[in-house]
Amino acid sequence: MNANGNQDAELDRLERSLRASEELDAASWELVRHNLADRADAAGLVDVAFERHDTPLGTVLIGATNEGLVRVGLPAEGEDAVLTELAKRVSARVLRAPRPALTDARHQLDEYFDRRRREFEVELDWRLTRGFRHAVLVATARIPYGATASYREVATEAGSPNAVRAAGTALANNPLPIVVPCHRVLRSGGELGSYRGGAPAKAQLLELEAAAR
Known part of the structure; x- marks a missing residue:
């Protein structure tokens, strides 16, 4: 089986796992989600990872590739619209998963809103602008x-x-x-x-x- 076939099989397996977990309670579902995200990431199935982060403006959605932070979605934009944009303009392989740039962004956003940071030093992926x-x-x-x-x-x-x-x-x-x-x-x-x-x-x-x- 070629690389694409292996990836398709892995995606199918993950989808079956998701369907089987629909009746789990919230805590169990979160554990499953983390496990699936880690497995998908390890299998090379995630091109854009995202997380949600609470700020004084509301909950922002931050997205990152292996190159760096690629998107900061503000509450007024709507989470679905931001995720759709990432899927269309970067890659359809978007999943809530960890990335170093996301960890850095979360910490630096907290420092900024606490008035302890004046410049952001997170790595950026500029691919959405030319x-x-x-x-x-x-x-x-x-x-x-x-x-x-x-x-x-x-x-x-x-x-x-x-x-x-x-x-x-x-x-x-x-x-x-x-x-x-x-x-x-x-x-x-x-x-x-x-x-x-x-x-x-x-x-x-x-x-x-x-x-x-």
Whole structure:
């Protein structure tokens, strides 16, 4: 049997195990889930691992590949929408499973919201952004904690000062909010502008950083 055949057989076996565990109580199901996740990961069947993490904004979904953190899904986005995006744009092999980048992200998010961290140091996988959008996010990542920049300033830093609208689109679709701090980018008049997690979440992050200065 070739490698794909082995993987298909393993997936079938895992699916049967899941169906057989449907009547388990919560504690037993959690044990089964961890076991299945570990086995799937060991079998090379997981391309994107994810976990849920509680924050003052609500529960965020964080996803990682072997390359690093690939997605931070904010509560307003909806968990199903984030998982569907990962399945379509990265790989259909998405499973709740451990990854070093997820552990790092959880700890660093806690430190950030406790005002004990001003920069994120987790490894990032940038595959969900390319070209000018990637340049915009790299420029945004350089905005210091507690500071803000305008959309035009970010577009200029990314190499296209007249591409303000395109910069706004890139920021509105930032796959790594909070970690890549697009909440620090405001309209030229100081208005919040759009945010993937909603205006209240953007305001909350800005207030958090202002209070920590």
